[in-house]
Amino acid sequence: MHMSLADLRVFCSAARQPTLGAAALELHLTPSAVSKALRRLEGDMGAPLFDRSGKQLLLNDSGRLLLERARILLALAEQARLDVMGERGAIEGRIAGPALLLWRHADALAAALDAYPQASVRLQPAFEDAALAALARGDCHAALVTQDAIAQRGADWPASWRSTPLGSMRMLLAAGRGHVLARGVPAACASVRCGMQDILPHAFASPTHSLLCGEERGRHADGWRGVAARSIRYWSDDVQLLLGYVQSGRALAYLPDFAVRAHNLVQVELAGSVDCSEQVLLVWHGELAGQWLHALARQLSIHPN
Numbered sequence: 001m002h003m004s005l006a007d008l009r010v011f012c013s014a015a016r017q018p019t020l021g022a023a024a025l026e027l028h029l030t031p032s033a034v035s036k037a038l039r040r041l042e043g044d045m046g047a048p049l050f051d052r053s054g055k056q057l058l059l060n061d062s063g064r065l066l067l068e069r070a071r072i073l074l075a076l077a078e079q080a081r082l083d084v085m086g087e088r089g090a091i092e093g094r095i096a097g098p099a100l101l102l103w104r105h106a107d108a109l110a111a112a113l114d115a116y117p118q119a120s121v122r123l124q125p126a127f128e129d130a131a132l133a134a135l136a137r138g139d140c141h142a143a144l145v146t147q148d149a150i151a152q153r154g155a156d157w158p159a160s161w162r163s164t165p166l167g168s169m170r171m172l173l174a175a176g177r178g179h180v181l182a183r184g185v186p187a188a189c190a191s192v193r194c195g196m197q198d199i200l201p202h203a204f205a206s207p208t209h210s211l212l213c214g215e216e217r218g219r220h221a222d223g224w225r226g227v228a229a230r231s232i233r234y235w236s237d238d239v240q241l242l243l244g245y246v247q248s249g250r251a252l253a254y255l256p257d258f259a260v261r262a263h264n265l266v267q268v269e270l271a272g273s274v275d276c277s278e279q280v281l282l283v284w285h286g287e288l289a290g291q292w293l294h295a296l297a298r299q300l301s302i303h304p305n
Contacts, residue, residue: 145280158285
């Protein structure tokens, strides 16, 4: 048997995509070339790997068994190539996670790859469960998630996965500089103290789904811990839109600390604090990670945000 790595890559794409045409599009090949590679691999394996139904390809038991091994083989081949080439390697890093966490660590990820001039990084927005599933499939090199997402996996946590702590992300009540609560606050001042009775008359902006796990949570989707009911006037699952409402002075919002700092917003400090924090981690496959990923994890742990 002379199994080709190129054919294995075609196989993994065909297993991931709903049709042969979609796999061909992902691989920048013709459908005919994809079909020939799959037939060639099935000949090498001595067994069909798919049940074919029209244009659909459905993995059979043999295909599912090979897929698990193929992902490991391809990851090891990539690791060996990049480790041999070192800083000259054309790394194509793929990091998955909620858009909020990708935003938080985008600069640090870029800085960590500065030592590899031929490197590129693809940031793949995905809610936490989807990001971890992508890591398990080999569709990304690492996932950005919170400690809660890891805790929910419980015993269903691969022994080969590693997690690198990246510090905590605090959620803060924020107001724009033009908001009535922030008027008179010096430009050099980053916060203002208020009572709950001071903020409740004002409109809020909030998502309807958790920006981390994607779960629909309605009025508590942003993680707000205040007991009193807020008046939420603006709803959006796009954090940039939420920021826009805060910056314009139209609304208050519960936002992550790095966004409050980056946009020069004013933290509204309340008696009986409603602030909460999320522990953020980089999760990666320790046995399949190349030197560049080990270096990236070290860099991010030194400069978490």
